Amino acid sequence: MAIKRCKASFAVMVNGAPRVIPAGQLVDESDPVVKGREANFEDVETYVTDKAARRAPLVERATAEPGERRSLAKPARRVTKKGGDES
Numbered sequence: 001m002a003i004k005r006c007k008a009s010f011a012v013m014v015n016g017a018p019r020v021i022p023a024g025q026l027v028d029e030s031d032p033v034v035k036g037r038e039a040n041f042e043d044v045e046t047y048v049t050d051k052a053a054r055r056a057p058l059v060e061r062a063t064a065e066p067g068e069r070r071s072l073a074k075p076a077r078r079v080t081k082k083g084g085d086e087s
Contacts, residue, residue: 002029004041012037 011020014032
């Protein structure tokens with residue numbers, strides 16, 4: 001049996017009992033909550049593969065590309081209620 005991942009949260013009555021399925025919850029495809037609501041679920045393998053492809057780099061590059069300018073401006077100073085500068 002395949003495992004499915006819920007794409008968006010929803011609530012439903014299953015066998016007379018309310019069930020809330022939060023986004024990201026994993027359920028077996030034989031679970032009655034999946035039947036008739038297949039559009040709300042995706043295969044876990046698909047999710048993992050797509051997420052890896054969309055993942056942005058975690059570290060910002062510190063160097064500018066050739067021809068690219070970097071900002072050298074200092075951050076603006078904040079003024080407190082008493083009128084003094086706050087560093």
